[in-house]
Amino acid sequence: MLENIKKEFSTRTLVLIPIAIAINIAIGQLVYVLKLPIYLDSIGTVLVGALVGPWAGAVTGGLTNLLWGVVPPPLQNAFLPPFFYVAAVIGLMAGYFGKRGAFEKESPRWLSVIIGALFFFTLTFFITAFLNLKTDETGYTTYPTPGELFSSYLVVFIVAILAGAAIGYFLLQNGGYAGLAGLATGVVAAIISAPTAAVVFGGVTGGGTDLLVAAFRASGGNIWASVLAQGSVSDPFDKMLSFMVVLFILRALPTRFKAR
């Protein structure tokens, strides 16, 4: 196993990793400044995972977050180092899915459609659930039942499913496997990052995602729930998007490049 790990770190990999970290930081910073409610700070990580393997991906992710705290301003962002383990896991999963062919095999279109529809359905479910949290006088928080949600928001759910299906069809196309891998990675990322976000910074980072946290707080969620909710919205979509971008990049590269 140690041999496999060492094999990943050829000279090419050692040269690739700083470039991938720079890609992470450059794009991530751009998104932060544009105040979009996503991160897109893992494209380099996923790229290394896909091109080289899980361990190189993990190192890329982990180091990105750690070094982001010490690069010269205005790029410096001190909120990210505590999440280094999340970024490492993202690289690990990207490498794992890469080895299983997520970035090479073409998926059937119907899979992409289902993924899109499923994702938007879940998203809508979450959002409407939080918007309808009721806290009674004794401080008890009650969750609405699925039945209540569907009956009140039926049209919204239908629109969401259709929109998701369309996005799956047109955007994901035959990259369904990559999209699925991204989705799975995003879900894991959301879960493992929530504790740190809530404990260390009270859920606030100064970026566009804060707006979502605010929205969830306003609707009654406590810090933990709001952070988890924000993560659940931003992370899966963000990672799915990142995996798709990497898929398109890989397809645009000359074949000679991938012989490594």
Place this chain on the structure above:
Amino acid sequence: MNSLSIYVARESGLHTLNPITKFVLTLCVLFCGFTLPGIWTSYLILTFVIVPLAMWGKVTKRMIQLVIKISWPFILSVFIIQTLFWGQGTALFEIGPLAPKIEGGVFAFHSSGRILFIMADFILFSLTTRPDTLMISLKQGGLPSGLAYIIVTTLQLVPQFVLKANTILDAQRSRGLETQGNIIIRARALLPLVLPLVIGSLLEVEERAIAIEARAFNSKRVETSLLDIPDTQNQRYARIGLVLFTILLIAGRYIWLS
């Protein structure tokens, strides 16, 4: 100012310390600050530990400037969000639907303190230590040279890269790319930026790998260093002392709590 690192060369005691000593110091301050309870801890550490160190390193003004410049968006954001959206609590006042809560304000004060002292801690370190000297010292202590290479190269490459990204941004703008406006417009601006940037850089990888191979990067011989990074026995003792102190502090805090 050299945009590649925020290091400023000064004739100061702090500057002459071995980089590992400063690194250990930075981390110990960080951990102590995090473990000690109370909303005032961060501010106390800032005033009574970090600022005196900065004065010793003759970089106080610069440090404060940088810390404020980087932290203010977060502090603003945290105060607004936490006071206005705190949920149950005592309201300071009420203007229509807005009712900022004191508990939120207190929480924001605590979070802000944390961010300020963390930033100051690391900025002080960066101001007084050149990154490659730290890497050389760590390599002498056993850090794999591949890892050291990655870290230093990243620190130099990232600002270069962002410059390149800005050039591409300007080029695309001059071809009519819209970057201001609503969220859809901003989001659509991303792909024509991301793709050329990423692909261009990936194609460089091979040549750069060849270039460092040509400099015997993979030589099996024992490495030497052009720069001489001095270390003293006193500093070694100090480092061990700092680590022990931090561990005792953390242990003590948890024992005292339970």
Place this chain on the structure above:
Amino acid sequence: MAIVNLHNVTYTYPLTKTPALQNINMQVDEGEFVAVIGPNGAGKSTLCYTLAGFVPHFFKGELTGSVEVAGQESSKSNLHEWVLNVGLAFQNPFNQISGAKYTVVEEIAFGLENTGVPRDEMKQRVTDAMKLTGISDLGDRSPYSLSGGQQQRVALTSILVMQPKVLVLDEPTSQMDPIGTREVFGVIRTMAEKGMTVVLVEHKVEWIANFADRVIALHEGQILLDGTPGDVLTSDLLAEKGFGISRYTSVARKAKESKLWKKDKLPVTLDEAVEGFDLTPHPSPRGRGK
């Protein structure tokens, strides 16, 4: 004494069908200055990589034939020892900066650090090398703050400081402006005059004609011509294939057709052209001169 000996070398990159080099037979004596010319895709870079050991050790692929450089044989060596004897520099100066060093002095010393040279010797060698290439005043600068020409000279110095026996240069001036080109050619000329064995891939034929001992013309992976600049660069074969021809040669060739070029041999350099066309100014018959 041949310091470079390529015998029947054929090389194919991985995942490709056509060999990049076919049946290359090439010898270079110690101290010779050999220029390599050829159109794009002729295999010039591959030849450089082969001489420098990167083919096949870095690129993998299939190599047949024997490659001997500076006493090492390709199949019996590994890359990290080979590079100590053969230095390689190429087009893009930015890509040759390691990124691991904050000042030019340290950047140049990088190769020496990797090979375990003792500190005092390192400092001396770096100072000497920088004087040789004329960059002694750039020592404290960041490599990233330099111009293209300066960066390329730093790259060359970083290789020269390792004291290779053979210097391989793949179009080192292609991305330079005229000043940078002049600076780089200056360094190459200095090294050649000091007796360094140089293999230079270049397009600027007029410069080659003045300084190279030999010219090798590469075409579609094979050696087309191998001889003195005078012979190779005026050959009709080159004119046929359409590369490697200096302005003076083409002008004189046309002039020869119209019987305006009286000599047998076509010129390659400006001086030869001036001489052949009898363009040296004579005092006017009506005597304005002194």
